[in-house]
Amino acid sequence: MADMKGTQLIHEYLRHNKKFPHVFCAGCGHGIVLGSLIRSIHGLGLSKDEVCVVAGIGCSGRLAAYVDFNTVHTTHGRALTFATGIKMAKPNMHVIVVMGDGDSMAIGGNHLIHAARRNIGVTALILNNNIYGMTGGQCSPTTPSGAFTMTSPMGQMEQSFDCVELMTAAKANYVARGSVFHVKKLDKMIMEGISNPGFGVVEIMTPCHTQYGRKNKFKTPVDMFKNIKDTVISIERYNQLSEEEQASRIPSGVFVQKDTPSLEEKFYQMAASCQGGA
C-alpha cells in the first residue's frame, strides 16, 4: 500500500460491503473529512488494527461505518467517554473520535471539557457545520448570531461557542482549526493531532448546504465552499486585520501545541510504581 495515493488509496480503506455512495448530501464536507482522515492515517504509516474510530450520533456519526478500522458507533454526546475507556484499556491504540458540533459541544459539552482537563490521549475531530443537520436543522451552539435556521426563523439571538477558545481554556494539549476547503493543511493538522501526546482537538469547518445554506442565501453547495474559502484564513493573516474585518473571518491554524504527559501515561507509571513498591 506504500505507493498509493488519491482515490485509489481511499477506496482501499473503505468497507466495500456497505452501500456506496455514502449517505451524505451532495456537497457535504463530511466526505472530504473522511478522505482526509484516511490519508492522515496512511501518511503516519499506521496499520488498520492500530486505529480505533469512535463516532457519536448525527451526520458525522455515519463516518465510522464506512472505514475499515476498528469502529464504534456510540450514543449521543458520549463518544468521548467510550473513547476514554478504550484508550485506558489499550494505551497503544490510536483512538480518534469523530463528533459533530451539536454532539460535542451541546449534549456532550461536559464530556468534552473534562476530556480536555484530564488530557486523555485521544484525538477529537469536531466537524462544525453550524447546525444540527440530521434532525431537521435546529440551531446548535456554534450557529453564528443572526443566522437563520429552522428553529430561529427570524435570526439566531444567542451567542455562539468558539470551540478553539473553549478547548484552550480547558487545557487541551493540541488545538487546531482547519476547513474542508484547505485540505492539505487539514491532513497535516490531523496527523499532528494523532501523533501529539495527550488530548488533541481539530475543529473542522464544513458546509451543510441542505439545512444551513438554503436558509442563509447560499444557493448551491459551491457557494458554501466559496464562503469557506473567503472566511477561513490563517492566524497570521487574521492578526493583521482590523477588528471590523476580523468579525467576519474565522482564524485557522494550530493554536496550542504542548507536551504535557497524558492521563494514560501517568496512570501506567503509577501502576508500575505501585507494583514495584509492593
Place this chain on the structure above:
Amino acid sequence: MSVKSKGNSTVTIFPDWCKGCGICAAFCPGKVMELNDQGKAVVVKEEECISCGFCELHCPDFAIMVRPKADDEIPAVCRAVLEKAARKTDMPADGSAAEKNSSDMEKG
C-alpha cells in the same frame, strides 16, 4: 512542486458515485469538467488537466480519479468499484436488487 504541464493525465469519473454537487467543475483551474443534463460531472476537456489534484482531494464521494496517462491500467480496487456499479445496473428487474440494497442499509 514540479512544473504543471497540461495533457499528461487521465481523469476518470465513476458516474454511479457522483452526486453532482459541482465542486469539481466550479473550482477546476482548467475547466476540465462540466455537469451534464443529468447533473453529473463529465470530463469535457481532458487535455487541459494540469494534474493539480484539487478535484480528487475535494470530491466528497471519492468519484474522481486523476492518474498519469502512462499508467493505462485502472487500479484493481477502483476497477472493482466500476464493475460493481455495472453489475448493479444489469440486475434483473424482479425486485431482488432493491431487496439487497435495503438489507445493506440496515447493516448501516
